[in-house]
Amino acid sequence: MTNPLIRKLEQFTKLSEDDKRVLEQVSAQDVRRLGAREDIIREGEQPKAVNLVLSGWACRHKTLEDGRRQIIAFFVPGDLCDSHVFVLRQMDHSISTLTPVTFTRISRTVMEEITLNHPRITQALWWESLVSASIQREWTVNLGQRSATERMGHLLCELFLRLREVGLTAGNRCEMPMTQTVLGEAMGLSNVHVNRTLQELRSAGLIVLKGRELTIPDLQALMAAAQFNPNYMHLDHDGRHLDANG
Amino acid sequence: MTNPLIRKLEQFTKLSEDDKRVLEQVSAQDVRRLGAREDIIREGEQPKAVNLVLSGWACRHKTLEDGRRQIIAFFVPGDLCDSHVFVLRQMDHSISTLTPVTFTRISRTVMEEITLNHPRITQALWWESLVSASIQREWTVNLGQRSATERMGHLLCELFLRLREVGLTAGNRCEMPMTQTVLGEAMGLSNVHVNRTLQELRSAGLIVLKGRELTIPDLQALMAAAQFNPNYMHLDHDGRHLDANG
């Protein structure tokens, strides 16, 4: 399978063979593997590397003093935590796995080398980070304005499109390994209400969700039901004028 | 009054006289003024400059097809919209004023010149953008996990600290020009419920809010009531090891 980060960045611009070689090399440098529900980095620790997910699912999350937990973002293959995170002295949130995960740790010096010598990759990484910020903003809209059903439908649309970007869908199906409790922690809903919400989407024929696999029979219909506008994902090759010759 | 961006960046690191001169110059280059409730840039438009607020309040926001509006972020003096926004072909949200605003438009070439020649400013701008992202994440936590009262208290703490960073507080008081409807659009609450929530904070003695002015008699108490942990604002001079000699 091709490298998920390369697949993702090619949504933005066409990379040269040299660019791809660099990214492949970076992805193979310090690869690690964790089981489900383990911490990649914890709140309060000093960030020492940019983490890139190669396979499996992870999440950013924060826990309040009284134990309530909010999942702030999901990471799927090809996702990168903030590329300039070194500037901060300590993490303000934790990153943990949801399933077994392989990831690679990109050091500060490697990031600096890329910035100096590979402008097209640098630009693509900026795009990646702007899109992440845009997704975070859309979550704000989601939590603030949408009903539970719309909210859940919106999340499923987003995850499906993000997986499709990196080639992890098969037709209208994709993996969906999160428990209903985890979905609730992301959407600010109780697990009981997540269940009711999923039942509603199922009985409307908008989703089939069973055994960690999601099928979306009619993506347009689900997008309409969730008031999903994909513009915030910037999947339209914003940087194609920078395409490499190769 | 000193430049609010300089004041803010000095929360991160001490700037040299030369750095400050550059920032002053940039802030004075293409200054514009708008009245309340006008658009700085609209969703769908192509970003042509980085906007820096010099005075007044503005917000990012998005409107769903059925008219529900979510405010995604507030801008106060010293705040900057994404410094690499040029990479994207079109805006996925709008930025509008809440009060009369003076702002300056920093062009792509000026940003590139800073990146090339002023590494300490560049680093400070990265800090600024990471902190913005962190604030956005905290809003996700806010909307997902906190009750209306905690949520409102949390917002008021955040805004007070952000204003204090740039010298816009007087003791325990600051300006608070937003209507209750606007506060509701930010916190995902109806204006009626915002009112009830503010009444509750008032009767608990946690805030005094009257005539566009907010007083927080006991910031620690309000922070405790809202489960506010300021670590996400990274106000502790993360970059002080980079301090300029000047």
Place this chain on the structure above:
DNA sequence: CGGTCCCTTGACAGCCGTCAACTACCGTGG
């Protein structure tokens, strides 16, 4: 076969939205 995790369902309560009416305040114009 027992234990654990996850999903599911029902009953009930409470937070928060909607609707509606009223007040306060302010600037404008007669």
Place this chain on the structure above:
DNA sequence: CCACGGTAGTTGACGGCTGTCAAGGGACCG
């Protein structure tokens, strides 16, 4: 000077979405 209109804030009644609690079922695993 007062009338007027518009905006913002306030309050009460009511209903619904969503949380909590509790119990049971199914799948998987040691």
